[in-house]
Amino acid sequence: MQKPKERVLIVGSGFGGTKAALELAGDPRFAVTLLTNDLNLRYYPAFYHTATGGKRANSSLPLIDIFAAKEVTLASGSVTTLDRKAKTITTADGTAYPYDALILGLGVVTNYFGIPGLAEYSYSIKSVAEAERFKAHLHQQLIDDRQPDLNYVIIGAGPTGIELAGALPLYLRRIMKLHGIKHRAIHVDLIEAAPRLLPRLPKDASRMVRRQLKHLGVKLYTNSVVQGQSADDLTINGKPIRSHTVVWTAGVTNHPFFNDNHFTIMGRGKVGVDAYLQTEENIFVIGDNANTPYSGLAQTALLDGTFVAKNLQRRASGKTMKSYKAIQPITVIPAGAHWAAVCYGGLRIYGWLGWALREAADLIGFHDYEPWHKAMHQYMTAYGDQDDCRICTPAVK
Numbered sequence: 001m002q003k004p005k006e007r008v009l010i011v012g013s014g015f016g017g018t019k020a021a022l023e024l025a026g027d028p029r030f031a032v033t034l035l036t037n038d039l040n041l042r043y044y045p046a047f048y049h050t051a052t053g054g055k056r057a058n059s060s061l062p063l064i065d066i067f068a069a070k071e072v073t074l075a076s077g078s079v080t081t082l083d084r085k086a087k088t089i090t091t092a093d094g095t096a097y098p099y100d101a102l103i104l105g106l107g108v109v110t111n112y113f114g115i116p117g118l119a120e121y122s123y124s125i126k127s128v129a130e131a132e133r134f135k136a137h138l139h140q141q142l143i144d145d146r147q148p149d150l151n152y153v154i155i156g157a158g159p160t161g162i163e164l165a166g167a168l169p170l171y172l173r174r175i176m177k178l179h180g181i182k183h184r185a186i187h188v189d190l191i192e193a194a195p196r197l198l199p200r201l202p203k204d205a206s207r208m209v210r211r212q213l214k215h216l217g218v219k220l221y222t223n224s225v226v227q228g229q230s231a232d233d234l235t236i237n238g239k240p241i242r243s244h245t246v247v248w249t250a251g252v253t254n255h256p257f258f259n260d261n262h263f264t265i266m267g268r269g270k271v272g273v274d275a276y277l278q279t280e281e282n283i284f285v286i287g288d289n290a291n292t293p294y295s296g297l298a299q300t301a302l303l304d305g306t307f308v309a310k311n312l313q314r315r316a317s318g319k320t321m322k323s324y325k326a327i328q329p330i331t332v333i334p335a336g337a338h339w340a341a342v343c344y345g346g347l348r349i350y351g352w353l354g355w356a357l358r359e360a361a362d363l364i365g366f367h368d369y370e371p372w373h374k375a376m377h378q379y380m381t382a383y384g385d386q387d388d389c390r391i392c393t394p395a396v397k
């Protein structure tokens with residue numbers, strides 16, 4: 001008699017979950033279900049671009065395309081409850097999904113650290129809807145006020161804050177021109193609580209990015225703690241700054257599913273995992289959710305998804321599973337047009353070459369999920385604009 005297929009339920013179609021599903025697709029020993037609350041792979045590294053006039057398609061890869069002709073069941077739903085005894089996971093609408101092996105890659109959620117007013121008044125670029133809302137606000141403000149905001153404030157000088165701060169001045173100048181607004185100064189401020197930007201990267205990289213931002217006209221405020229936001233002001237170190245455009249990029253926290261379902265939580269709120277990225281028997285946790293050294297980066301999530309899938313295949317072949325080896329990813333941070341900083345160990349590349357490497361990394365990043373011809377098509381969506389604005393859209397298109 002034929003052995004029944006092992007039911008692998010993967011939850012979350014991010015960098016980790018999508019990769020795990022692709023690795024297992026077509027393996028006759030597994031029945032793979034990918035359950036997610038968003039039927040797209042969101043390509044977060046391009047979100048700053050979408051938020052500053054780039055095409056929506058550049059940051060979204062529909063799962064239906066990725067899994068066309070692949071043996072993976074796609075299911076839509078938002079998971080809420082894990083029943084360890086019944087080996088099922090249930091979504092908000094009450095549907096229960098059974099599993100033999102469960103892979104969880106749910107990503108992180110925004111954290112405002114309880115700072116008053118931020119949740120109500122600040123913008124974010126952590127989802128396509130948020131990026132679009134931010135972009136629409138920039139245009140609407142120019143329509144309503146016929147002038148730019150007094151200050152455009154970005155909180156958090158980590159990679160996302162820097163990418164956005166680097167792209168924003170150029171974008172604002174472009175849309176002001178399209179709105180017929182001339183000769184107005186633009187103030188883009190980048191606020192960081194730590195003594196320097198990119199606090200997790202070496203100091204020399206920090207210095208070079210700082211210089212580049214200065215060149216773009218971005219003002220950096222370090223040792224600056226945000227205390228609250230109202231409809232008109234942001235309070236930093238006890239002083240108010242007038243702004244109606246504040247973007248919060250400074251904090252995320254692990255997905256609440258893990259706390260709600262009594263997982264073992266370790267440092268940074270992440271889930272404790274063993275050498276196989278297993279947290280309990282047959283429950284694997286990957287990417288941003290797992291307490292691994294380089295958790296929080298797309299390349300780590302991709303590595304984790306591949307690693308768990310390959311181990312399940314090894315196990316199904318009667319082999320022992322391999323132990324996880326964390327790999328330090330290459331850091332590439334764009335700051336402005338045709339400029340990026342690349343850091344890897346002692347290697348540093350700045351400027352146009354860094355930007356060219358970032359472009360190549362994006363193409364390879366898309367190819368991790370799609371064949372070359374589709375990856376190339378996806379890559380090309382970085383060129384061209386998408387501004388859904390009644391004033392300047394006809395001019396842009």
Ligand SMILES: Cc1cc2nc3c(=O)[nH]c(=O)nc-3n(C[C@H](O)[C@H](O)[C@H](O)COP(=O)(O)OP(=O)(O)OC[C@H]3O[C@@H](n4cnc5c(N)ncnc54)[C@H](O)[C@@H]3O)c2cc1C
Binds near residue numbers: 106126299
């Ligand atoms: C704006 C931004 C820019 C970034 N830029 C870079 C960069 O340049 N380089 C880099 O290495 N990293 C970058 N990152 C980080 C990188 O995107 C993450 O490390 C990576 O996405 C983690 O992959 P993941 O699979 O763990 O989670 P995610 O990619 O976040 O995927 C989580 C998945 O779970 C789904 N999900 C969430 N909740 C539920 C639920 N309740 N039920 C079902 N499904 C659910 C989501 O829809 C999503 O499909 C950036 C992040 C952001 C926000």
